[in-house]
Amino acid sequence: MVSNKQHYIQFYYGMGKGKTTAALGLALRAVGHDKKVIFLQWMKGRSDIGEMKAAKLLGSNFSIHQFGPSHFTWDKPGPNEHKRLAKSGLKFLENVVAKKRYDVLVLDEIVDAVELKFIPLAKTISLIKKASAKGEVIITGHTAPKEFIKTADLVTEMKKVKHYFDKGQIARIGIEY
16 A cells, blocks of 8 residues: 655654654755755754754755753753743744745654643644644654654654663763764
8 A cells, every 4th residue: 555645744752862863864864855954952952062063064955943941951040941942942833834845844852842841732733733734744752642652653762772871971072962
């Protein structure tokens, strides 16, 4: 049986390394085929990470936007800034879905923003479904709520089997960020 569906929703989740990396790999491949990619990141707000620097090299077919502060939710000043920025990210996503052209839309860590109750589940799922009418949608997060699994067409779990972080290795520039 052959499907004639144009665009799919892909969901990468888990406690293992590789969710954002997989999304970036797909985005790079799409840009290589002259497709327009919009990459939105929740929970992240650092301009010194590799994907932010690479965006400048990829040209007009790749744009990246962050909706998180530079600190982790558990660091001082805590999650309040995350929540405020996550909500602004959802507004930005509404605008993208309504007005922008894209072939691939990546919603990195959007599941975490929902799970932490920074943005509402129902509205997020609705926007993801609307977005997939215009292009491929990639979502990432650490957990796999049933609503996201039900919405997605492809679900991949990134499971940690062994990680050098457990031996004290800190995140390395160009590899983890």
